[in-house]
Amino acid sequence: MGLLAIPTGELFAASGVIRPGDSWLDNHGQRIQAHGGGVTVWKGTYYWFGEDRSQANDPNKRYVACYSSRDLVHWKFRGQVLALTDPELLGPHWVLERPKVYANARTGKFVMYAHLDDAHYKFAHVMIAVSNRIVGPYSYVKTFRPLDEESRDIGQFVDDDGSAYLIFESRPTKGFFIAQLTDDLMSVEKTCFIQAPLEGGALVHVGGLYYVVGSHMTGWRPNPNVYATAPALTGPWTEFKSLAPPEADNYDSQSTMLVKVTGSRKTTVIFMGDLWRPKALWDSRYFWMPLEIDNGSMQLPPPQPWILNVKTGESAMRTNAK
Numbered sequence: 001m002g003l004l005a006i007p008t009g010e011l012f013a014a015s016g017v018i019r020p021g022d023s024w025l026d027n028h029g030q031r032i033q034a035h036g037g038g039v040t041v042w043k044g045t046y047y048w049f050g051e052d053r054s055q056a057n058d059p060n061k062r063y064v065a066c067y068s069s070r071d072l073v074h075w076k077f078r079g080q081v082l083a084l085t086d087p088e089l090l091g092p093h094w095v096l097e098r099p100k101v102y103a104n105a106r107t108g109k110f111v112m113y114a115h116l117d118d119a120h121y122k123f124a125h126v127m128i129a130v131s132n133r134i135v136g137p138y139s140y141v142k143t144f145r146p147l148d149e150e151s152r153d154i155g156q157f158v159d160d161d162g163s164a165y166l167i168f169e170s171r172p173t174k175g176f177f178i179a180q181l182t183d184d185l186m187s188v189e190k191t192c193f194i195q196a197p198l199e200g201g202a203l204v205h206v207g208g209l210y211y212v213v214g215s216h217m218t219g220w221r222p223n224p225n226v227y228a229t230a231p232a233l234t235g236p237w238t239e240f241k242s243l244a245p246p247e248a249d250n251y252d253s254q255s256t257m258l259v260k261v262t263g264s265r266k267t268t269v270i271f272m273g274d275l276w277r278p279k280a281l282w283d284s285r286y287f288w289m290p291l292e293i294d295n296g297s298m299q300l301p302p303p304q305p306w307i308l309n310v311k312t313g314e315s316a317m318r319t320n321a322k
């Protein structure tokens with residue numbers, strides 16, 4: 001879907017090249033620091049939030065950076081929108097990961113969710129921070145266990161009707177939850193539990209089907225990410241299948257979100273993933289590729305430069321792009 005073998009001149013004219021695995025620079029020429037991130041659409045602009053692992057950061061704080069873009073290729077740094085000091089006294093090496101921001105169109109408020117944990121990943125909570133502006137600054141509000149369950153990796157999904165969901169992995173139940181956010185976005189209600197121990201959860205609604213994607217639990221090490229489909233979020237869900245040839249280990253990437261770009265001609269769904277470098281997290285890279293989706297099947301192509309036109313929704317491989 002949305003993939004063309006030979007891009008048209010028009011497609012080239014209004015697009016930019018995405019190069020998975022390269023260092024992706026912002027408008028200041030700095031590496032984008034938005035790992036384990038998510039993209040929020042607000043008033044025609046895309047906002048990319050993620051873990052800011054810059055080497056210059058204060059080691060006692062955890063940071064979320066924000067970037068904005070009109071084309072999903074060129075990103076403007078909007079600042080470290082959260083700079084948090086250990087809010088629950090979790091101790092050295094405490095963890096704030098996979099931040100995601102939801103917009104409340106009714107109130108114009110913005111709510112950030114993130115995985116909050118101690119160094120041993122035993123705390124297993126989510127935290128919430130809020131702002132009146134999408135570009136922050138965000139203020140810490142509270143931490144909790146969604147549905148009173150342990151929660152580690154989180155994912156974000158907003159359906160076509162605007163309803164918002166938190167996906168969270170829950171180890172004791174050996175699976176993950178899809179939970180709709182309440183109207184004020186400050187809490188969640190159960191929508192579905194999927195009995196599959198997967199993390200890096202992501203969802204997209206396209207062509208009348210829901211596709212859920214996740215990775216196996218191998219920490220920072222890559223593994224074959226998998227997907228399942230259902231006609232409704234409540235299921236029934238199919239068995240999980242590999243997104244790419246299993247021996248490719250998802251081309252070393254891990255899912256963080258699926259971004260749907262609906263244009264005037266086509267719809268492209270972007271697999272937004274991380275190429276983690278655990279010993280130098282600040283140097284972790286991004287793996288964005290357009291998915292091949294066809295009536296219940298979803299395939300992740302091998303990494304290569306590609307172009308995207310957000311206006312038409314078209315994408316194409318750009319072989320030999322420099």
Ligand code: GAL
Binds near residue numbers: 254
């Ligand atoms: C991964 C997870 C990352 C991070 C890492 C720590 O499984 O997806 O967000 O928590 O483990 O080992």
